[in-house]
Amino acid sequence: MTTPRAPKVAGIDSTVPSPPHTAAHAASLTPLAADELSPGGPLQDRLAGWVSDLTLLHELTESLIRTASLDDALRELLRAGASLVGARRGMAVLEPADGLGPVSKVGLGLAHADLGTIETVPRSVTSYGRILEGLAPLTEGALPRPIAVPDLCGEEDLDPRHREVAARLGYAASYALPLATAEAGKLGAVVWLYDEPAEPAERQRHLVGLYGRFATEHLARLLEVERARAQVSTVAEELLPSRLPRVPGVQLAARHRTGPRGGGDWYDALPLPEGALGLAVGSVSGNGPSALAAMGRLRASLRAYAVMEGEDPVAVLSDLELLLRLTEPARTATALFAYCEPQARRIVLAGAGHTPPLVIGEDRTEFVETSLSAPLGMLSCWEAPSVELSPAPGETVLLYTDGLLRRTGDPMDRAFARLHAAAASVPKADRADPGAVADHVLRTVLPDGLDAAAADGEDVVLLAARFE
Structure with a gap:
């Protein structure tokens, strides 16, 4: 007999690994003690955490679906993701794996010159670049895994150019998330930058992972619309x-x-x-x-x-x-x-x-x-x-x-x-x-x-x- 799949709740894919405060432990199946059921007990705390997380994700996804262009969606993704992982700056790169474009790069808290400075670093040595180049570790579904670099200065094998750029722009850690799902394919990557050595906690990674999947599907829909518009515009121009x-x-x-x-x-x-x-x-x-x-x-x-x-x-x-x-x-x-x-x-x-x-x-x-x-x-x-x-x-x-x-x-x-x-x-x-x-x-x-x-x-x- 095959094990039944856990049901999806409120649009969240339950196959995504859950953090400790949202995971269902075997101990939770045993009878609960009175102090656990009492107000302020562990169960009440877990329920409050679930409600808080679902409410936050709902608010962030509602803001995302109101965006009507690729660049606006990328900016909203950066802003929401920064609040989830506790970062202040970041960069999103849209680069569909099918090579049909369009290609776009958007920054959060980074000037245009800063984005250009980051691009001078060889892609293969950056966390987001390894995702885009297909060098990142893969999940069981053959999708890239997120890459956390909690302390850039502590990385002994860090590329000298990367170390120089990080020092110039003043960031000390990064967390890169692939924009990829089985349905949408690989669309790009987003990286958030920390001013001090840090990395998101397990709960933060779980939430930003859920949000990233939703954002990727939304970007895929906008990408389809954008490509259709470009094709129509090209045909119209050719007829004139x-x-x-x-x-x-x-x-x-x-x-x-x-x-x-x-x-x-x-x-x-x-x-x-x-x-x-x-x-x-x-x-x-x-x-x-x-x-x-x-x-x-x-x-x-x-x-x-x-x-x-x-x-x-x-x-x-x-x-x-x-x-x-x-x-x-x-x-x-x-x-x-x-x-x-x-x-x-x-x-x-x-x-x-x-x-x-x-x-x-x-x-x-x-x-x-x-x-x-x-x-x-x-x-x-x-x-x-x-x-x-x-x-x-x-x-x-x-x-x-x-x-x-x-x-x-x-x-x-x-x-x-x-x-x-x-x-x-x-x-x-x-x-x-x-x-x-x-x-x-x-x-x-x-x-x-x-x-x-x-x-x-x-x-x-x-x-x-x-x-x-």
């Missing part, structure tokens, strides 16, 4: 122009960021016959790989229509709407196409449910009054009148997607006002560079940056054209 064309009479600049879920915002700039230029921005409904694929098909189709009849933007969008309705009836899209004659500084444009362009110059900052029209794919037959404008020398026409407005988190009317104010405040020194204009608008409209949490799922596209 690799470079902007050079056309006499106009300077171009583009800024694009793919949201975490991979949206379908896009832009294009293509030279047309007789020195003309076609500019386009658009957005496909939905997100993820299917939206990216639809965006690529839509952009390729618009390029073909623009070459054939680009001087008539209404005809270009009408053809695009017919194609979308016939081939992808369940999808909608917004688009704006502008036919530009840079030498004559003449633009003819049409939009389908898209945000109006913005003209930025010395004497004016104003939105172009485009006709209201439905997005592509929403009507049985789409058509809207085109609009013609003539930018003055030195003026920049800014095309953008509504992701820029939505990322502000404001109602649309306030978002438009914010965009207008940002464009009007472009410094004179930057107006000659369309890239500087686009960067200023981004910084002003989105002061928290393109990676702000409020920007969940929203792509951002800016296409700036400065006419000479």
